[in-house]
Amino acid sequence: MKLYDVIGVGFGPANLALAIALQEIGKLTDKVCFIEKQANFLWHGGMLLDDTTMQISYLKDLVTQRNPTSHFSFTNFLHHQNRLDSYINLKTFYPSRLEFNGYLSWAASHFNDYCHYAEEVTDISPITGQNGVEFLAITTRNHEGHEQTRHAKNIILSPGGNAKIPEVFTDAFKHVNVWHSSQYLMNKDKIKPGDKVAVIGAGQSAAEIFVDVQNISHQPKVDLVFRAGAMKPADSSPFVNEIFDPSYTNLMYENTPEQRSAFLTEFRNTNYAVVDEPLLNDIYGRLYTQKLKNETRFSIKNNTYVDAAAIAGGQVNLTLRHAQQRSYIEKYDHMVLATGYHYSSRPPLLKSVTPWLEDDIARDYQLRTVDTFKPKIFTQGINEATHGISDSLLSILAIRSAEIADALNIS
Ligand SMILES: Cc1cc2nc3c(=O)[nH]c(=O)nc-3n(C[C@H](O)[C@H](O)[C@H](O)COP(=O)(O)OP(=O)(O)OC[C@H]3O[C@@H](n4cnc5c(N)ncnc54)[C@H](O)[C@@H]3O)c2cc1C
Structure with missing residues (x-):
């Protein structure tokens, strides 16, 4: 069976940003794939209401803060849609959610060869060899109930929240x-x-x-x-908004658990x-x-x-x-x-590998494991408690995706 370097679970904005980061540093090969349970890319489809706008600047798109010259910027999307001039006349940093979904879907369409849609990851199991756990088996089920298993050295779990x-x-x-x-x-x-x-x-x-x-x-x-x-x-005033700057992640991560939770309480009214x-x-x-x-x-x-x-x-x-x-x-x-979402830092999908996991997560989003566990497991979007409020949002996608792409030792 083919052994993937990386399998990404979920193909929302977080793993989409990662696919772009991998491509831009030449690490997106045929040994990388993503698995998404929706039939096609759709960003919070149940809430794509008319007249709703983004809550962050379009400059916090999938790439701009890391690579303003990227093909995948919101500005380049507008250019490709022949809407750049009209958008400028809107005089806003905050596009409609409908348009941002259009942007994300456009970006995602570049990765159709790397993403398996309409498959839900139902299990992640360890495959052990003589020296411990060598890689992971990722099992999926499609809409007809058909199951499939793929093997990977690393996984990036980006499942979003649950109702x-x-x-x-x-x-x-x-x-x-x-x-x-x-x-x-x-x-x-x-x-x-x-x-x-x-x-x-x-x-x-x-x-x-x-x-x-x-x-x-x-x-x-x-x-x-x-x-x-x-x-x-919502407090979106400029000084407070700095907590969503990518550089703020270091500050949050370096805090003690008590300081982190005091920080989350202090800035709850941003989100x-x-x-x-x-x-x-x-x-x-x-x-x-x-x-x-x-x-x-x-x-x-x-x-x-x-x-x-x-x-x-x-x-x-x-x-x-x-x-x-x-x-x-x-x-x-x-x-x-409209009662919000749960973001579990240890989703049930990780149950079979729990015995090898330590309690902690590294700054580069890798779950710490015991030495006999070779695969790397990264998680995105579910680490508010350790990496800050921006973790479940879009604010740090451009930077976080590159941090993870760099930490993946694939060539
Ligand atoms: C209505 C709404 C509006 C928002 N607006 C903003 C905003 O303006 N600005 C902002 O910064 N944030 C906003 N957010 C926060 C939002 O979480 C982020 O915008 C973004 O969606 C996070 O991306 P993600 O990839 O981490 O998670 P998600 O977007 O939730 O994507 C996760 C993906 O994983 C898939 N998945 C989950 N489990 C599995 C599985 N087992 N197998 C296969 N696929 C799986 C899901 O189908 C989904 O496509 C909003 C959230 C909501 C609900």
Whole structure:
């Protein structure tokens, strides 16, 4: 069986950036491949809503901070689409998410010969020889259930996050009318005239979906339900934004565990349970206009706890409690859980190799292992606790991918 130098698990922006970095240093050979469970490249397809924009500058694309002259820059993409002049006239650093997905898909299309789409990696197992673990067996399953195994000396695990479903919603989430935000666009058409929708959460996705439901032409009702006292703005001011600079990764990594977690707490309001200020202003304006017209089609239920979520007669019955008041039941036809993602630094896929893994990860994203374990395992996008908030974002893709490409001893 062919022995790959590198197999990348997942082909989202992180491994796409890595493919580019490998190509640019001449290390992308036929002994490198990526495996992606989606049928084609798609960046958070369930949330590619109209009128949503990127939360970082397009200069933080897949390459520019490392190699501004790269073929794979966002600017070169615009040039290839004959949209560069028009884009300049937009006067913005923040393209729409639809356009950024177009950019990423364009970049990914250059690597079709290296990526196996529509295959999910289901197992990673050690293959042992006389001196310990020599390489890894990566097993995949395609959409028809067909299994395939490939062998690799190194793997780069970049699986992204998994939908976080708070316990109170576990049962309701099994129902066809209850979706995580990542499934929103695939289900939006189920919202019919006269329906009432609950959106749970107070972060960017919750706010975006709240507005998107309002914009549906047949005008369903929609409530935004969350525990916090108010929706709060994301801090993207310049000094704070420096925490997303690639050089900040060193600072974070060199800290003690206590300092790291204090840092994450201090800067939580850059990324978690916060909303871009223009969107907050838009929502406030919409609510004001509604008040003016004496209408009640959409509302914000802040300070509101969901004590129970039950399905009855095809509807979602939420037991809600506003601060210290008595609880009451509110009925909805659909519920969207914009409750975020889990990023496990040790995903279940690593279970079979766990006995050889040490607790730590190196600065170059390589999991530390015992000496008898020869393969190298790198992880990307799931190391917020050790490498900082930017790890699950796009901010450091150009630089991190080169750091990993350099650390891979392939020729
Ligand atoms: C709606 C939304 C908007 C965002 N906007 C921004 C933004 O503006 N700026 C920013 O910096 N960050 C943003 N983010 C954060 C986001 O995490 C990053 O943009 C980026 O997607 C991270 O790339 P990744 O490759 O690490 O993870 P992902 O993009 O999640 O990609 C992981 C890939 O791995 C695949 N995969 C997972 N498990 C397997 C398996 N077992 N087998 C095969 N394939 C597998 C998945 O299908 C997926 O394609 C946003 C996130 C969301 C949800």
